[in-house]
Structures are given as structure tokens and as C-alpha cells.
Amino acid sequence: MSDKKRYVLVGTGGRAEFFYGALAQNFRDKSELAAFCDINQTRMNYANQLLRDKYGYAEVPTYPADQFDQMIENEKPDFVIVTSIDRTHHKYIIRAMELGCDVVTEKPMTVDEEKCQAILDAAKRTGQNIRVTFNYRYAPHHTKVRELIMNDAIGQVTSVHFEWLLNTRHGADYFRRWHRDKRNSGGLLVHKSTHHFDLVNFWIGSHPETVFAFGDLMYYGRENAEERGVTQFYNRATGNPIAKEDPFALHLDSDDHLKAMYLDAEPEDGYQRDQSVFGDGINIEDTMGVLVRYQNKAILTYSLVAYQPWEGYRIAINGTKGRIEMTIVEQSYVNSLGDKNLEGALIGKTLRVLPTFDAPYEVHVEEQEGGHGGGDPVLLNDLFGEPVEDPYARAANHIDGARSILTGIAANRAIATGMPVRISNLVRF
Numbered sequence: 001m002s003d004k005k006r007y008v009l010v011g012t013g014g015r016a017e018f019f020y021g022a023l024a025q026n027f028r029d030k031s032e033l034a035a036f037c038d039i040n041q042t043r044m045n046y047a048n049q050l051l052r053d054k055y056g057y058a059e060v061p062t063y064p065a066d067q068f069d070q071m072i073e074n075e076k077p078d079f080v081i082v083t084s085i086d087r088t089h090h091k092y093i094i095r096a097m098e099l100g101c102d103v104v105t106e107k108p109m110t111v112d113e114e115k116c117q118a119i120l121d122a123a124k125r126t127g128q129n130i131r132v133t134f135n136y137r138y139a140p141h142h143t144k145v146r147e148l149i150m151n152d153a154i155g156q157v158t159s160v161h162f163e164w165l166l167n168t169r170h171g172a173d174y175f176r177r178w179h180r181d182k183r184n185s186g187g188l189l190v191h192k193s194t195h196h197f198d199l200v201n202f203w204i205g206s207h208p209e210t211v212f213a214f215g216d217l218m219y220y221g222r223e224n225a226e227e228r229g230v231t232q233f234y235n236r237a238t239g240n241p242i243a244k245e246d247p248f249a250l251h252l253d254s255d256d257h258l259k260a261m262y263l264d265a266e267p268e269d270g271y272q273r274d275q276s277v278f279g280d281g282i283n284i285e286d287t288m289g290v291l292v293r294y295q296n297k298a299i300l301t302y303s304l305v306a307y308q309p310w311e312g313y314r315i316a317i318n319g320t321k322g323r324i325e326m327t328i329v330e331q332s333y334v335n336s337l338g339d340k341n342l343e344g345a346l347i348g349k350t351l352r353v354l355p356t357f358d359a360p361y362e363v364h365v366e367e368q369e370g371g372h373g374g375g376d377p378v379l380l381n382d383l384f385g386e387p388v389e390d391p392y393a394r395a396a397n398h399i400d401g402a403r404s405i406l407t408g409i410a411a412n413r414a415i416a417t418g419m420p421v422r423i424s425n426l427v428r429f
Contacts (some may be wrong), residue, residue, distance in 0.1 A: 035060050038267045152321070197404045
């Protein structure tokens with residue numbers, strides 16, 4: 001009898017290979033990939049092709065999404081990895097737990113408070129475990145901030161200023177694909193900002209209490225383009241002569257991976273990965289400002305803008321004994337296009353501590369191999385390998401997953417109503 005942990009994976013799109021590639025390559029002695037599940041057979045076939053040709057791993061059985069229960073019964077996995085479209089995460093997380101499996105889910109755990117409550121209730125009811133894969137926690141520079149605060153470098157944290165910039169390559173990508181519909185993704189305040197809100201929770205050791213926000217679609221979308229004088233529009237880029245000179249266009253036939261994963265799979269489900277960022281039907285914001293009060297009375301001011309000339313972020317954390325300042329410039333990245341190790345790769349980094357009464361000093365952080373400044377391999381080992389003792393408690397469960405998305409969910413409600421939102425009015429823990 002094998003003592004390897006058995007995994008099945010649901011949703012074989014752009015994020016899936018991060019997990020199944022690791023299982024097939026680095027953790028074969030500990031883990032076994034047992035099956036794929038998806039709404040799209042072409043995409044599952046391509047994932048199997050990558051398993052075979054890229055990783056030298058045996059192809060695995062494939063199951064249509066409506067045969068999820070059958071897959072669990074047949075394959076008897078220990079874990080279900082959920083990398084499907086965000087609005088479906090809760091269905092697979094809950095059903096996996098009801099069928100006796102633990103869960104590894106991509107962020108965000110889900111997209112709204114009702115689905116979040118359903119996951120929390122199911123976890124309590126079944127006693128199964130959920131891991132939410134916040135790889136940003138594991139990036140060495142983010143872990144270092146946690147260490148500095150734990151070691152009292154700036155005393156009690158009183159406020160955080162967090163400015164995140166997405167550029168016109170990576171930022172635009174959310175407006176080409178399913179994320180552009182808030183029902184699918186919760187908008188960027190849930191899909192993207194879940195990372196950032198989780199980092200603040202992780203750093204300051206607290207969780208959000210009250211949230212207020214403004215946000216709007218101010219750059220992408222047809223109406224904004226018309227106001228800037230654009231007169232030529234298209235629905236999708238691939239094969240469209242109007243899109244040839246558009247720097248925002250993604251041509252699926254120009255890259256073998258994109259073609260196999262999306263263009264060839266289109267006839268099955270109609271999903272178009274290359275929609276115009278200046279088209280109709282975009283209902284998520286590209287410009288957002290959020291104000292959060294935490295249980296420990298700390299205050300967060302947060303900004304996210306998705307059409308900037310560079311990619312990265314500036315963070316200032318103020319405390320009773322001083323201040324931490326960090327500026328990170330990241331490698332721009334389009335999902336499923338290029339080397340996974342470039343995702344979150346650092347181009348520039350400064351981390352400084354400014355004590356109230358002493359001289360400021362630079363903090364050196366050793367970067368490691370792998371995506372997100374070396375955080376990805378540490379996360380993957382934590383999930384699939386032999387985790388080492390972690391004084392920073394970086395492994396995130398469903399409570400962490402909920403607390404990160406609830407800031408964004410509350411911000412979405414505040415944008416819609418113009419009123420502050422208390423987290424305790426959204427879910428019961």
C-alpha cells in the first residue's frame with residue numbers, strides 16, 4: 001500500500017500547472033496526481049500532454065465537471081486542488097469536504113459573503129482542512145517584514161499605507177478574460193487584493209473590522225476609450241486586423257501554449273481569452289481606494305490602480321517606535337504566457353527601517369530561486385513536501401482565506417452603497 005498522498009485537480013486553466021507541475025516534478029516521492037476535472041475536455045487533454053511531454057509523468061484520468069463525485073469515488077484522493085474559475089471555488093471546496101477530502105484552494109477562496117459563509121459552515125460541519133495558497137506570505141521580503149514586526153522593530157503597528165500598481169501588460173490582462181465580470185471574480189478587490197489584504201493581516205497579526213471604499217472603471221472599457229478619442233473597436237484580438245497595432249491585444253495564435261490551452265479549447269465552452277480591454281461588458285473597477293480599521297485599532301489606507309507605467313508596490317508601516325518602508329518593482333507577467341518563475345519576480349527592492357530616535361537602516365533580504373522572489377518553492381514544499389517548523393506561521397487556512405477576501409467583499413459593498421461596512425455583518429465565524 002502506497003503512503004503517498006493522492007491529489008486530484010479541478011480546473012486545468014492557467015493557474016493549474018503551478019500545482020500539477022510541482023506534483024509531477026518535485027514531489028513525486030511524496031505525492032501522486034490521480035486525476036483532472038474540468039468543464040473542458042480539450043484543456044484536460046492538453047494538461048495531460050504537458051504532464052507527459054514536459055514532466056515525464058504518466059497521463060491521468062479525466063472527468064467532466066458533472067462527474068466530480070464519481071472522480072472522488074473512483075480515485076479516492078486525500079486532497080482536492082481547486083483552481084477553477086473563482087465563482088465556482090465554493091462548490092468544489094464544500095463538496096470535496098463532504099466527501100471526506102481535504103482541500104488546497106487557489107486564492108481567492110471565494111467571491112462573496114454567502115459563498116464564504118457556506119465554506120466556513122462546511123469546514124465546521126465536516127472537520128476537514130482547507131489550505132489557501134497565499135504565496136506572497138512566503139516571499140522572503142514579505143516574511144522579513146513579519147519578522148521585523150514580531151521582533152518589535154517599530155513597536156505596536158498603528159497604520160499601514162499600501163499602494164499597489166498593475167501595469168498595462170499585467171493589469172490589462174484582468175480585463176481580457178473572465179475576471180472582467182464581477183460575478184466571476186469579485187473584481188480586483190477580491191481576486192487580486194486578497195493577496196494584499198492577507199499580507200496586512202499576516203504582518204500586523206490582526207483582522208479587519210470596518211471597511212470603506214471608492215472605486216470606478218476609469219481607464220478600460222469602451223466608454224473610457226471613446227472619451228479619449230478611440231474610434232476603432234473589436235470584440236477579440238485573435239485574427240482581427242484592427243487589433244494588429246493595439247498594444248493591449250493578446251493574440252492567442254501567436255503562442256503555442258495559449259493556442260493549445262484556450263483557442264483550441266474554445267469550441268467546447270465558448271470562452272474567449274483574448275477579449276478587448278476596451279470592449280463592452282466590463283463591470284469591474286480599475287481604480288480603487290480602500291480604508292480599513294482593524295480589530296487592534298490599526299488603520300489601512302490602500303490603493304490599487306491597474307493601468308500604470310510600472311508594476312509593483314510601495315508600503316509604509318507606522319508604529320509606536322518607528323516606521324518600515326518597502327518599495328518593490330516586479331516583473332510584469334501575463335498568465336499562461338512565458339516562464340512561471342517570472343511571476344512576481346523582482347526587478348528592484350528596497351526595505352528600510354526608520355526608528356523614531358535612531359538612524360534609518362537598510363534591511364538586506366536574500367532572494368531565492370523561483371517565482372515571487374523565491375516564495376513559490378517554499379509554499380509548494382509546505383503543501384506537498386516535508387514542511388519545516390515555521391516561526392512565522394505562513395500556512396493559511398480557511399479562516400485566513402475568509403479574512404482576506406472579506407476586506408474586498410466589504411469594499412465592494414461600500415462602493416455600491418456609499419456606506420462603511422462592518423465585517424461582523426457579513427459572516428459569522
